[in-house]
Amino acid sequence: MSDSKYVLWFKQIGKGDTARVGGKSANLGEMVNKVNVPVPPGFATTSEAYQQFLEYNKLKDLIKDTLTGLDTHDMRALAQAGNRIRSAIQRAEMPRNLEHQIIDAYKKLGVMVSQLNPLVAVRSSATAEDLPGASFAGQQDTYLNISGEKKVIQKVKDCYASLFTNRAISYRVDKGFSHFDVSLSVVFQKMVKSDTAVSGVMFTIDPDSGFNNVITINGSYGLGEYVVQGIVTPDEFIVFKPKMTIIEKKLGTKKVKLVRSKVGNSEKKVSKEDSSRFCLTDKQVNSLAEYGRKIEDHYRCPMDIEWALDGDTKKLYIVQARPETVHAVGDSNKLRKYVLEGKGKLLFSGLAIGRKISTGKVNIIKSASEIHKFKKGDVLVTKMTDPDWEPIMKIASAIVTDEGGRTSHAAIVSREMGVPCVVGSEVATSILKTGRMVTVDCSDGDGNVYGGVLKFRIDEKDLKTIPVTKTDVMINLGEPNQAFSLAKLPVKGVGLAREEFIILSEVKAHPMKLISDGKSELYTNALATGIGKICAAFYPRPVIVRLSDFKTDEYRTLDGGDKFEPEEDNPMIGWRGSSRYYDKDFLPA
Structure with missing residues (x-):
């Protein structure tokens, strides 16, 4: 550990430092120090820095007054409370000593990578995240391709503010975390130029069944946010661990990509030639799988990993890793099987998330501004979800999206909440209409959506018996x-x-x-x-x-x-x- 109170480099931290730098920062430090995988260099602010910021600006009383008695199921009240706290944090002044330490570290990072005002990824790292049963997936914000001292300091405040997004407030209440027991670290990491190459997500298990003898890799062109957010349907590769061989490849549509532009990041269309071919070679898939196996072996548990390919150096990097949180708390001796008994018209299919069946009334939500229209028990139908939708995802009977893969936000959150989900259907919002009754069936490994309410049963068996x-x-x-x-x-x-x-x-x-x-x-x-x-x-x-x-x-x-x-x-x-x-x-x- 370093004597610095507010800033620590990856080489100074490890997985035992979650209380000080959050799960994301701690795991990056752990991989840099203990696992032989390539990780871009960087540093993190500490939980002490966050607490100092709140105390310096006298924000704790405002937060307490705003959240006391809040009904997180009242979407309008939740939005008003979140907006009040975030605005106060973003307007607040950064303490001078904290600002100096962050800027000094940023300059040193520039020297390390031979860049003046280096491009960095700025990520939030909460002290209560990446925990068994509570991934906090996408609850706080990430900013890519950030450059310059003023922007770096502003993004620290933006990350602090994201601890009080509507979804984060709601999620903490549901998981039983006090708003004041959670602090935030901010990660600064050299930017991998994946906007000119490829990025994605890797699970060291099958994320739906929990089968642990495979590694599941999703990838698409450009920055990784589009894979995580489910804006694209990525390519998928399945690697069999005992032989480290690829046993399945599925071509995703990969219609668009997120790239760096003169002002921030922007969306570009992917050419037909690129979208019709796999974004990774077999050699690259095997390299990623080997990194995934090394990380899993070190942590001794299934892992959820984000990766990126640098377009200039053609080198693969690991940019995040955290323990998988859904199957980690499941009982492997319990077998619960959903069986569809009724017959109906198959409307369309997609990728199945989970192995459940549910029925309900379709409610098409096009943007976060419409989530107050959503009712408990509705089937959420949309192009894709994002973390702002968590308050309604938890009350949906099922979720169906046009885009996204098995490692997208919609997939990760629906698994954790136990809600059946169909992603990457491409046609859900064009075929379905609000008010229509449907059955969402993920029981047999395919995501099928049927018209009407079909009868189903649940068979349970204790394998130990x-x-x-x-x-x-x-x-x-x-x-x-x-x-x-x-x-x-x-x-x-x-x-x-x-x-x-x-x-x-x-x-x-x-x-x-x-x-x-x-x-x-x-x-x-x-x-x-x-x-x-x-x-x-x-x-x-x-x-x-x-x-x-x-x-x-x-x-x-x-x-x-x-x-x-x-x-x-x-x-x-x-x-x-x-x-x-x-x-x-x-x-x-």
Whole structure:
């Protein structure tokens, strides 16, 4: 530790210093000192600096008077209270001794990176964040590409003020934290030039099922805020830890990116060429996965990590890391399965967050100014959420967004709150209308939205009560998206992985059509991914894969199937099984 009261460099702090510099700062220091991963240099202000700022400006009484008796479910009252406190903090004067220490450290950072007025990322680091069961995800503000002494000091005040955003006030009340038990550190970190490259988020588990043998990486072009906020639907890469190999790649739409401009940061469209290709090479994915594994090994728990690729140096950096907070507090011996019993019209699908089902009335919210219109039990439908929406997310029966990936704000917060969520649907706000009743089903690994209120049930099982049998018990499985969730079952493996169901869920087109269209690689990749996910989920237990036993009438339901399948009076005894596999008409597949 340093003798400095208000400013500490990363090399002077570690994970034991959360009370002094907050979770974000402490974890950056820990990685710099104890983990062999690349972290941009920087420093952090202390909780003493924050307390000094409040006392110098006599702000504690104002905060106490404003928040005492506040009903955080009254959206208008919450907004008024938050605005009053934030305005007072932003107008307040920075104590001279504190200002000098921050500016001196900023200048030293410039010398370290050989830049006058270096570009920095300025991040809030609360002393109560990144805790088991309470991530405080996005509760306080971050500012990117900040340069100059005056702007640096102003951003410190802006970060202090963000401790009293509407969402932060509401979140602390819900989690049982006193507003005065939380202090704020401000992190200053050399800016990684990812606006000309790529950035994103990495979980060292599957964030939905909690399956811990994979690393999940989301990435998109430009600054990482668009991935975190869910403004873009990013690429996704799944790496199997025991072999450190990529078992799945999903191409995101990546329509826009956030880049540095002459005045702050601005949005730019991503070219069709760039959006149609993966933003990371396999080598870069494997490098990130190795960093993730090192961090997880050091902390001995699953981790939620932010990363960035520098467009100039082409070097990957870790810019944040924190313990994963949802599955860390779950009971791995409890199996709770939601089962959809009713049938209805499928309106659209997206990425499933969680494995629950819920019903409710659609309420389309376009901006934070409309959140007072939201009612408890409504289904929140929007283009994307941001941290300001937390007060209504916690009372929603379900959440559906047009954009975003499995590591976006909407996904992280909905998991923590136990609210079923569908992200990246692309069409929710155009298809749904406010007032319509819908069913949101995330139970089978896909995020499906149905018209109307469909019946469902909840099956619960304590895995510890399942008896051990002399006979090896194995399961039948055909949906790869269910594999990670089912891996916790006390079974000896998969007795039957049905290839036809993998074709139906992953390919959705007749194999001969894909081959004739010159897309045979799409077919083989989809099969390899589906089988690979099932095998990874149950590793090292055996998985027996049966080749497709679809009948002609079932193959005809696939895209293009009517062109390649005969019409048979009795498909049960027709062109199927081995008779299909040695037929020259099907041999290419």
